[in-house]
Amino acid sequence: VNAIFHAGRAHWPLRISATVAAVLLFDQAVYAGQFLSGTFAALQTHRDNATYAGLAVLATGICAVLLRWPGRGPLWPIFACLIQFGLVGLQIALGFARVLTLHIPLGVLIVLGWIHLTVWSWRYRPAPSAVAQPPTAGADRTEQAVGS
Amino acid sequence: MTLSRRQILGALGGLGIAAGVGAPLISGIRGSASTGELLPSRRPLPRPFAMPLRIPPVLTPTRSDASGDYYDIVQRPAGVQILPGVRTEIWGYNGRFPGPTIRSISGRPTIVTHRNELPVPVVVHLHGGRTPPEHDGFPTDLLYPVGATMGAAESHHVDATITHGTRDYVYSLRQPAATLWYHDHRMDFTGPSVWRGLAGFHIVTDPDEQGLGLPTGDRDLPLMIADRSFDADGALHYPSLDPTLHHTPGVHEPYGSGVLGDVILVNGVPWPVADIPAVRHRLRLLNASNARRYRLALDPPPPGGPALVQIGTDGGLLDQPITHDAIELAPAQRVEVVVDFGRYRPGQQVTLRNEFGDHTTTPVMRFRITHTAADHSRIPDQLTTPSTTAPTAIPVTTRDLHFRHSTVHGMQGWAINGEPFDPSRSIATPRLGTSEIWRLSSDFHHPIHIHQANFRVLGRGIGGPGPYDHGPKDTIDLRPAEQASILVTFADHPGRYVLHCHNLEHEDMGMMGTFTITR
Secondary structure (H helix, E strand, O other): OOOOOOHHHOHHHHHHHHHHHHHHHHHHHHHHHHHOOOOOHHHHHHHHHHHHHHHHHHHHHHHHHHHHOOOOOOOHHHHHHHHHHHHHHHHHHHHHOOOHHHHHHHHHHHHHHHHHHHHHHHHOOOOHHHOOOOHHHHHHHHHHHHHO | OOOOHHHHHHHHHHHHHHHHHHHHHHHOOOOOOOOOEEOOOOOOOOOOOOOEOOOOOEOOOOEEEOOEEEEEEEEEEEEEEOOOOOEEEEEEEOOEOOEEEEEEEOOOOEEEEEEEOOOOOEOEEEEOOOOOHHHOOOOOOOEEOOOOOOOHHHHOOOOOOOEEOEEEEEEOOOOOOEEEEEEEOOOOOHHHHHHOOOEEEEEEEOHHHHOOOOOOHHHEEEEEEEEEOEOOOOOEOOOEOOOOOOOOOOEOOOHHHOEEOOEEEEOOEEOOEEEEOOOEEEEEEEEOOOOOOEEEEEEOOOOOOOOEEEEEEOOEEEEEEEEEOEEEEOOOOEEEEEEEHHHOOOOOEEEEEEOOOOHHHOEEEEEEEOOOOOOOOOOOOOOOOHHHHOOOOOEEEEEEEEEEEEEEOOEEEEEEOOEOOOOOOEEEOOEOOOEEEEEEEEOOOEEEEEOOOOEEEEEEOOOOOOOOOOOOEOEEEEOOOOEEEEEEEOOOOOEEEEEEEOOHHHHHOOOEEEEEEEO
16 A cells, blocks of 8 residues: 555545546536436436446545545545535435425535535645655655656 | 646646536537437438428318217228338328318317227327317227227226227317317327327317408418337337337337437428418418427528417417517427418428427428419408407416426336326316416426316416417426416316326326316
8 A cells, every 4th residue: 555655645546536526526517407408318317427426425535544544644534525425425315305405505515515625635735744755855756756 | 838747737637627527518508409319210211392291181071960060080000101112000090190180160069970990999189179078088088999898907997988989079169269189198108199190180260260361271281290200111110118009008218208200290291392372371380299399480581570470379369469480389289370471482492490400300391482372361460359368267276286207106207296197086176167376397398288278378487478378378388497377267167187298208107187177
């Protein structure tokens, strides 16, 4: 694990997973708009994509664990992902039950909260103590390591 | 300039996000004009505008006396030519698709004796007729084929009036002049039966309307627009679960949302062409499609103003004409327009186009202007006196009806207020002689049809009626996620009727409700 998720790069899985999940969560609004415009097949896509978005949120939660161990990052993203996963489950249940008075506001809340987490993941830099290399060169080398 | 690896990665990431959101967004951005799935034909389609328009023959009464006009219709299979070079088996009234046109005079009883020589039971509904309940074609009032013995499983509906071989439908027609139509209405199997051809015009005239000076005779054209698909052998192609139409209702997925054909038939002819003189014509446009909506316009538009002068709708004439550049028509709706072809030159070709269409479903038919001719027709500014058409009753009740996708008996289906069709349970019990406000709401396109009672559209959403909502209606084009208020008047007969979605796949999969008009 340490070879792949080097402490200095442990925020990268979180960034990528959170971004993928953000796209899938936002696409829920796209598909909703389409079936509200009469495209019946978009209802099934909305239903299927809810599952994929939920799985992406769960995967991001695992990445948040890696951010903490070995990344020595903050603990709260783990809880944020768990709460989001719970909200997505609730959102799916509300959708099936057609409680749209809650389904639509909760959908907006989930997307807002998730974009907040995603933006944070891209702004986050590991603390210097977590980086093996000297602090002055550490950040750039991390980028290169991922790119190569 | 050199890009850092970081910038390249950032750009790629940005592109990925744009694709992940943009691709589904752009690919579906048009939404859908009709709720349904296209069922492609399995043979090459004919060239449009190659076959002449046919007008269904007007049926002659077998006898007429003081008690009314009597007609005989035999429902039977027939092989007809729809596509060039191949026979297509249809189910037809007198073996025709469309069936023969019946013309009745308002207030004069019309008695139609139907004989069933088809392999399945039938039900005949006069769409738009203000008919007593026993003759309205309640979906379980089956007319069994000649010589058929009724199976035990087929007689389980309480209160159903079952007949064998032949039966009379008695229409009082105490209603103003209007373009009505008759079609099959058997519970669970209306979609495939109409698809196979069980539909025809029933035109009601009255002396006031005949005296208006509107175009008449061969300048009064009933046009039944219906989309269909064809199998490789030329047969009508429809995705029935049970092609015998005896046992299992419904269609294969993904067609449960509605079946859309890729051939547009007008009076049973694919994309026909009509040679007409350069004079005013009255077009009685009927959308007899199972699920397809149309937005009809003339191409090229005539010089000097709107092409279509609307004079009538489902329930008869408007008070005053309304002009349109295009008219939207949901399944089962009718619109009557006068087109002044005198604004075109002889030799010109004018195409009736469907602006909601795609590829093969955009052209509908073509008019070829042959010559100029004398035209004594006119469009009066006042078509009816408002007192004869406006409802007078004050609404006594407001009801909410939600038309939505649902799970029906464990299958994907459609429901009204969460419940599928139950012939023995009324979802509304209005009193005879009263009016009610019904608030309708939808998830997808649902053309909602109410039997027996005409209505007025009061408004859609937080606005007033739409441009095609004026006049007396029996079917409203409810669009996705829309709310509409209608004022329904129960003026004529007490008894048990149905209201339903006229997307026939939705109707067959549960979206129908019984209502009872009480004394």
